[in-house]
Amino acid sequence: MINITLPDGAVKQFEKGVTALDVAKSISEGLARKVLAANVNGQVWDATRPLNEDATLKLLTWNDTEGKSTFWHSSAHLMAEAVESLFPGVKFWVGPATVNPPGFYYDIDFGDKKLTEEDLAKLEKKMNELAKQSNAYVRKEMPKNEAVEYFAGKGDEYKLDLLQNLEDGKITFYSQGNFTDLCRGPHIPNTGFIKAIKLTNIAGAYWKGDEKNKQLTRLYGITFPSQKELDEYLALLEEAKKRDHRKLGKELGIYTMDDDVGQGLIMWLPNGTVIIEELEKLAKETEEDGGYKRVVTPHIAKESMYLTSGHLPYYADSMYPPMELDGEKYYLKSMNCPHHHKIFAAEPKSYRDLPYRIAEYGTVYRYEQSGELFGLMRVRCLHMNDAHIYCTKEQFNDEFRAVNEMYLKYFKIFGVDKYVMRLSLHSPEKLGVKYVNEPQLWKETEEMVRNVLIESNIPYVEVQDEAAFYGPKIDVQIYSVIGREFTLATNQVDFSQGRSFKLQYTTADNSADTPLIIHRAPLGTHERFIGFLLEHYAGKLPVWLSPVQVKILPISDKFLDYAHDVKAKLRKAGVRVEMDDRSEKIGKKIREAELSKVPYMLVLGEKEVAEGRLSVRRQGKGDTGSLSVDEFIGTIVDEIRERKSGE
């Protein structure tokens, strides 16, 4: 007999060889029908795998993350079975469950066959047939030499590649129906659990994620234990699309693009420009408080500067090709830092001048690959909330921390709470290729940045191979409504460019030293930040950011005089106000104002004129009662000045 400890602490005795499924049955048949896998001593196992020793056991169902991922991984095998039956001879790479987006994929080499969306429908149909057969997922262990022989016989170079990295004695295969795959598992008990199937996408994916390798076909899908859950998921996707910044950006007149202008080049419409100006106003105030001075620099510079900065050796792929003028090559700038370094160098500096902080909403151009462009989130002309801080090593901690505090201050204003702080480190094997070749300085500065995070008690994750070419950084990662991850803001250390530009200051003992440089962009770029804000607020911007803050809606033409009076008073108070003076019914004016997401609507009719008051309507909330003109102005001006979130 063995002892099985359940999550509530209860210990039950079972025969050796009992399965998690048997344990579930001993509790209730209903539970047994829902068990997808089991957590055995901290490891996820098949629910059908025999337990031969004492163990702590947690039964995993659809409600557990591991239950879902087991379900989806098994679905990937089901899809592979369907693929193999419809397209014999294909070769499989890997088919994991995914979290973001939820579901699974399988990377497959289809040879010369090009898969189309019609094939997806056929595959879906086949999967449904196979699922109904409720075939068991059967686990089988195999010695490595046998496994190698098996795949060598099939001529399957992908699985042979996988086997290379596996230890003998730990190699398992899983079969269901007519399909067998090298797989670590675990799997759900049988295919019958999979009741609702949707294959979502065909995409190319480079083998092992390397663009030099062959491109495999990646099939994406999602499955659920019931049709109802699939329908709910699809409805959720539809909802998310409504807050997509590209849709909102068009509806609200924020920005536009044009084929004749070029890919990834944003033209800001008047409404979007208002948002830009408000953000810049906020940045200027905040930076002035933080001891920054503003500068302005040109959009181009000569090749020599980018050789000095290291951009040409390390960053050339992301730069527009040069233009030749008078025998010189000029580049559009992809970063503002070199220009700022030249400003630092323009006059001799002493330690008394440090920290020297200069800021600019700098326009930079990056030649992003065409397939990477994405609405406002990924563009080729960016306006960066940039600044550079030149400081001594001793000042670094305080300066870096002050920058982090500035982030948090901004995030509070915008109610940003769903983000991940990422400590982005270099990757030693890419020194001299992607990263400046200074192993010791990398080590030191990475340690400095980590310390600031720890001292400031900021939760963070560490990731390799995400640093800038000149130093480590802290990135603030956010997710678009589509689920795509982006760096919203960044705070970087640079130990390299100070030396390459020969930047110096005179120390207290009259020697020369090179400053450390902090690059920071807490508001990222206008493009990405506004894209983010549109999605974050679902287009319902707080009053201070709203392009139109108040819309006056007279009930009929008879009240236009009063309406003009009110409008003039609001204008004078600095409020962005518009009036709907068409001969339309009030219902229509309200509907259109609501759809355009104007935060305040003022309905004016006979009653308001007689009393000298306003009927105030708040977007999304309906009629909120009546106020005098002065009362309303007092409230809204306060709301704007305080940059209130509106909720």
Added chain:
RNA sequence: GCCGUUGUAGCUCAGUGGUAGAGCACUUCCUUGGUAAGGAAGAGGUCGUGAGUUCAAUUCUCAUCAACGGCUCCA
């Protein structure tokens, strides 16, 4: 850049091997109406661009450009 999908009026979308349609928006007129669409009339498109097949192409084929979903890459 690579794989897949799409491209018809300002917007959202029907549609056809015989040179196109709806709703909203727009213009004009009627209506002056109290909290999410009042009525009528009108105007608006060489069907992304270029080539090919055909008696005939918006429709079929190819190329190209762009957008979208991924991969790679990134603020």
